Amino acid sequence: MLKALPSLDRFVKKLQGVPYLASKNIYRVAMHFLDADEDYVKNFCNVLLEAKKSLSHCSRCFNWTEGDFCSVCIQPNRDQSIVCVVETWHDLFALERAGGYSGLYHVLGGVLCPLEGIGPEDLRIKPLLKRVDEEQLEEIIFATNPTPEGEATASFILSKLKEKHIKVSKLASGVPIGSSLEAMDRVTIYKALLGRRPF
Amino acid sequence: MLKALPSLDRFVKKLQGVPYLASKNIYRVAMHFLDADEDYVKNFCNVLLEAKKSLSHCSRCFNWTEGDFCSVCIQPNRDQSIVCVVETWHDLFALERAGGYSGLYHVLGGVLCPLEGIGPEDLRIKPLLKRVDEEQLEEIIFATNPTPEGEATASFILSKLKEKHIKVSKLASGVPIGSSLEAMDRVTIYKALLGRRPF
Numbered sequence: 001m002l003k004a005l006p007s008l009d010r011f012v013k014k015l016q017g018v019p020y021l022a023s024k025n026i027y028r029v030a031m032h033f034l035d036a037d038e039d040y041v042k043n044f045c046n047v048l049l050e051a052k053k054s055l056s057h058c059s060r061c062f063n064w065t066e067g068d069f070c071s072v073c074i075q076p077n078r079d080q081s082i083v084c085v086v087e088t089w090h091d092l093f094a095l096e097r098a099g100g101y102s103g104l105y106h107v108l109g110g111v112l113c114p115l116e117g118i119g120p121e122d123l124r125i126k127p128l129l130k131r132v133d134e135e136q137l138e139e140i141i142f143a144t145n146p147t148p149e150g151e152a153t154a155s156f157i158l159s160k161l162k163e164k165h166i167k168v169s170k171l172a173s174g175v176p177i178g179s180s181l182e183a184m185d186r187v188t189i190y191k192a193l194l195g196r197r198p199f
Numbered sequence: 200m201l202k203a204l205p206s207l208d209r210f211v212k213k214l215q216g217v218p219y220l221a222s223k224n225i226y227r228v229a230m231h232f233l234d235a236d237e238d239y240v241k242n243f244c245n246v247l248l249e250a251k252k253s254l255s256h257c258s259r260c261f262n263w264t265e266g267d268f269c270s271v272c273i274q275p276n277r278d279q280s281i282v283c284v285v286e287t288w289h290d291l292f293a294l295e296r297a298g299g300y301s302g303l304y305h306v307l308g309g310v311l312c313p314l315e316g317i318g319p320e321d322l323r324i325k326p327l328l329k330r331v332d333e334e335q336l337e338e339i340i341f342a343t344n345p346t347p348e349g350e351a352t353a354s355f356i357l358s359k360l361k362e363k364h365i366k367v368s369k370l371a372s373g374v375p376i377g378s379s380l381e382a383m384d385r386v387t388i389y390k391a392l393l394g395r396r397p398f
Binding site: 005006007008010011014018019020021022025027028029030031032033034038041042043044045047048049050051052053054055064065066071088089090093 | 226246287289
């Protein structure tokens with residue numbers, strides 16, 4: 001076997017920590033950086049460090065921002081009385097891309113997961129309850145994912161919101177547009193039946 | 200839509216240049232770095248820059264090394280009279296992993312590809328011819344990949360080697376171990392027939 005190259009091994013080990021990178025491609029990605037110009041590599045690191053330095057969480061809704069407040073929170077024409085609770089920035093992004101929502105957001109930063117040791121203190125639940133107390137909110141829309149963890153997180157927050165007397169709703173469950181009933185699981189079909197609407 | 204975050208956009212653009220990273224995962228990888236500790240990100244960059252700085256090509260065979268000569272070239276028990284010509288470091292790694300080869304290597308650094316503007320000057324063909332002249336070599340084994348480009352590159356080098364009067368061989372083509380004839384393409388079966396050996 002080849003004798004180990006410590007600096008290559010260390011870099012490969014770092015790359016193994018990057019998610020969504022297939023293990024069979026790790027050496028290829030390592031070679032991409034080693035074969036590149038030194039300027040390219042330095043520039044890559046600078047851009048990464050600069051992004052890490054400039055981006056922080058919006059102090060109101062925890063969306064990513066380069067300033068104090070994010071681009072959603074500073075828009076004056078947004079409905080300041082509705083807050084949509086999402087798990088991550090990806091979900092916020094998906095909702096914004098879909099369009100049609102003109103309220104504010106609150107990014108929880110994950111879901112409750114006792115098995116992984118993620119409790120209520122690790123999510124931004126307290127800041128949400130504080131917003132309900134301090135802002136003139138009229139409705140909270142839960143847009144956590146319809147997974148066991150997402151549902152449990154929404155239920156937990158709901159129990160905390162009960163004494164606040166605020167209107168609470170959640171995204172409709174049902175058959176996605178463009179799919180066929182045949183391809184749906186039975187829970188989705190059951191939920192779609194339960195949630196049927198006048199036509 | 201969300202207002203752009205310039206530092207995030209720049210980082211995402213950099214990630215788009217990394218090969219083997221699916222475009223649907225680029226934002227997730229970006230979030231992995233942004234959600235991480237600042238120390239982790241700094242450490243990642245340091246390890247990358249250090250690998251880039253410490254690793255260079257072996258001055259004899261162009262394998263990766265942290266010194267002047269690679270771990271293959273400095274082994275005294277390697278057969279110094281046989282050189283196996285490979286396209287990239289990955290191929291060298293695969294051959295070493297397979298075991299059973301005790302000679303030296305020569306890493307070309309790619310294949311001839313006129314469409315992409317890669318000519319003989321862009322590969323390490325001249326250093327190979329120089330090795331044939333200066334070292335006491337007895338055999339060159341071509342282990343370029345059995346693709347049109349790999350075969351063309353081997354043929355080109357072969358034409359340059361003709362006047363050097365050195366023994367030249369290439370890896371056997373045939374049906375890989377563990378596969379079935381049914382699954383093989385006809386060129387492979389034809390090559391396996393042509394290269395049949397006494398049983």
